[in-house]
Amino acid sequence: MNVRRGERGFGLAELLISLAITGSILSVLGLTLVAVLKNSATGRDQQSATHQLRDGFFWVNQDTQSGVASQASIAAGDVTMQWTDYSTGATYSSRLVQAGTDLQRTLTVNGVPTTRVIARNLTPGGFTASRVGSAVSYSITVQNGAKTETNSETTAMRVADVPITPFPTVTFTSTPTATYTSAATSTPTNTPTNTPTPTNTPTNTPTSTSTPTNTSTSTPTPTNTPTPTPTNTPVPTATNTSTPTSTNTPTPTPTNTPVPTATNTPTPTPTPGCSDSGYLNPSANAADSGGKNDGFEISPTNAYADAGGFAANVKGNGDRHRFYNYGVSVPGGCGIAGIVVRSDYWLFNSGGTNTYSVELSWNGGATWTAAKSDSSAPQSETTVLLGSSADKWGHAWVASDLSNVNFRVRVTMSLGNGGQEVYLDWIAVRAYWN
Numbered sequence: 001m002n003v004r005r006g007e008r009g010f011g012l013a014e015l016l017i018s019l020a021i022t023g024s025i026l027s028v029l030g031l032t033l034v035a036v037l038k039n040s041a042t043g044r045d046q047q048s049a050t051h052q053l054r055d056g057f058f059w060v061n062q063d064t065q066s067g068v069a070s071q072a073s074i075a076a077g078d079v080t081m082q083w084t085d086y087s088t089g090a091t092y093s094s095r096l097v098q099a100g101t102d103l104q105r106t107l108t109v110n111g112v113p114t115t116r117v118i119a120r121n122l123t124p125g126g127f128t129a130s131r132v133g134s135a136v137s138y139s140i141t142v143q144n145g146a147k148t149e150t151n152s153e154t155t156a157m158r159v160a161d162v163p164i165t166p167f168p169t170v171t172f173t174s175t176p177t178a179t180y181t182s183a184a185t186s187t188p189t190n191t192p193t194n195t196p197t198p199t200n201t202p203t204n205t206p207t208s209t210s211t212p213t214n215t216s217t218s219t220p221t222p223t224n225t226p227t228p229t230p231t232n233t234p235v236p237t238a239t240n241t242s243t244p245t246s247t248n249t250p251t252p253t254p255t256n257t258p259v260p261t262a263t264n265t266p267t268p269t270p271t272p273g274c275s276d277s278g279y280l281n282p283s284a285n286a287a288d289s290g291g292k293n294d295g296f297e298i299s300p301t302n303a304y305a306d307a308g309g310f311a312a313n314v315k316g317n318g319d320r321h322r323f324y325n326y327g328v329s330v331p332g333g334c335g336i337a338g339i340v341v342r343s344d345y346w347l348f349n350s351g352g353t354n355t356y357s358v359e360l361s362w363n364g365g366a367t368w369t370a371a372k373s374d375s376s377a378p379q380s381e382t383t384v385l386l387g388s389s390a391d392k393w394g395h396a397w398v399a400s401d402l403s404n405v406n407f408r409v410r411v412t413m414s415l416g417n418g419g420q421e422v423y424l425d426w427i428a429v430r431a432y433w434n
Contacts, residue, residue: 045145049121052142053151056103056119058312058348058421060138062299063094063105064155066309069134072157079129079136083158087281087305098127103140123148134159158307274334276389279342279428280326281305288320288365288410295321295411296424306344306426313422317415322365324409326429328402334433336397340387341409344425346378352416358386360393361408362401368410369393381425389432402431 060079067081074080079096093108096118103119103126119140126141139152281304287295295313300321302309313319330336341358357371370393372386387393400406409429413422 042145042147045147046149049142049144049147049149052119052121052144053140053149056140056142057138057151057153059105059118060096060140061153061155062309062312063096063107064136064138064157065307066092067094067157069157069159072131072136074129074131074136076129077125077127081157085308087283087301087308096127096129098122098125101126103127274331274433276432277328277430279430280328281426281428282323282326282409284325285321285323288322290320290412291316291318293319295319296422303424303427306428310423310425313413313424315415315419315421316413317420318413320410320412322408322410323427324407325404326402326407326409327404328407328429328431330399330402330431331433336392336399336402337432337434338387338389338391339393339397339432340385340389340391340430341372342426342428342430343374343384343386343411344381344427345384346381346423348421348423349419351420353414354416354420355412355414356384356422357412357414359410359412360395361410362395362397362406364406365408365410369395371412381423 063081064079066083068083071082072080077098081094081096082092084091090110095104095106095108097104097106101120101122102117103122104115105118106113106115108114119142121142121144123141123143126143128139130137134157135154136157137152137154139150141148141150143149283304285296285300285303287293287297287300292315294316296303296311296319297314297316298312299309300311303311303323311321313321339360341360343356343358345356347354353375354377355373355375357373359368359371361368372393374384374386376382376384378384395401409427411424411427415422
């Protein structure tokens, strides 16, 4: 074999040095890979623990806000809330208890229980609760792998279990009319007491006179001034005894009863019913297209009444939901002056620009008004009023437009980072007449 001069292979020393350098490089790469894998696992553990806490507190807070303080049973790791949904007549009982490493929620509706796990991987004694008045403070601790996360929140219960009553329709029936005066003159059942107001009118009705106005004021004693019955006969001096009149029917001032200014017609009042409808509740709902196409996917019927629980939309950027069957009834002879939509809502977390918008439809959802929006992104329950008593939302409304067949309210949620949760306690409508 011929070997060229000047050519040779690696010597033993060179080979050892090369192996040492290669080993060092592999060792560094190995340590880096282990660190990366460890950090990735830790991040996943933390994310999972945070998710368990969020899910647990979602149900804990919802049941506590629905529960009635006088009916609640609260122990360190065992909480029971009870309430009644007066829109449906259903009775509810929710028990929150730690079972092993799971936080369980047993919801009993009209005596039928259903149990589900709302948080996992709790540490021993990881669910605690304490009460001060109507406020309940909770703490949940979750351990996932090497990561332990703890969160504490305080939520208020309802003070009393009473039906939720919408704002009443404003009427004017409480204003006494002239029939009170005619009753007092035709049947002298009340003897003159604090203010005997003798009248010498030759007729038995207070016609074309200015009958006394509200004598339940600060001047209950008789004075020597003529009573408000200007006639051609002099008014006798008032004494503590009743002075007979020419009709033998003294007109006493009814004690503690407001007497209106008597005219030949009853006290003028606005056209009956032409004021407003009061706040009205929906009784039907449906998810609309947009986002995940599921709208308020959790308990949408809770938005039918104030303080009866709440509807929830989770991570639903662009989600839409419509509410309807408000039972609006336009009084005869009245027109529609404006519409207000009341939303009691809030966001669970923030981030980016968040917009809560409302549209109205007068033809069953085929056509919608321009949206009115709120971008305040409240972090606690807040009442937001969109529209006004003189705002027609850009549409000339007629009575049939507000019927259950045609009238719709649609909510759209535009969320800044898509991860927010929107809670809606009540969505009510108030129509104003003219």
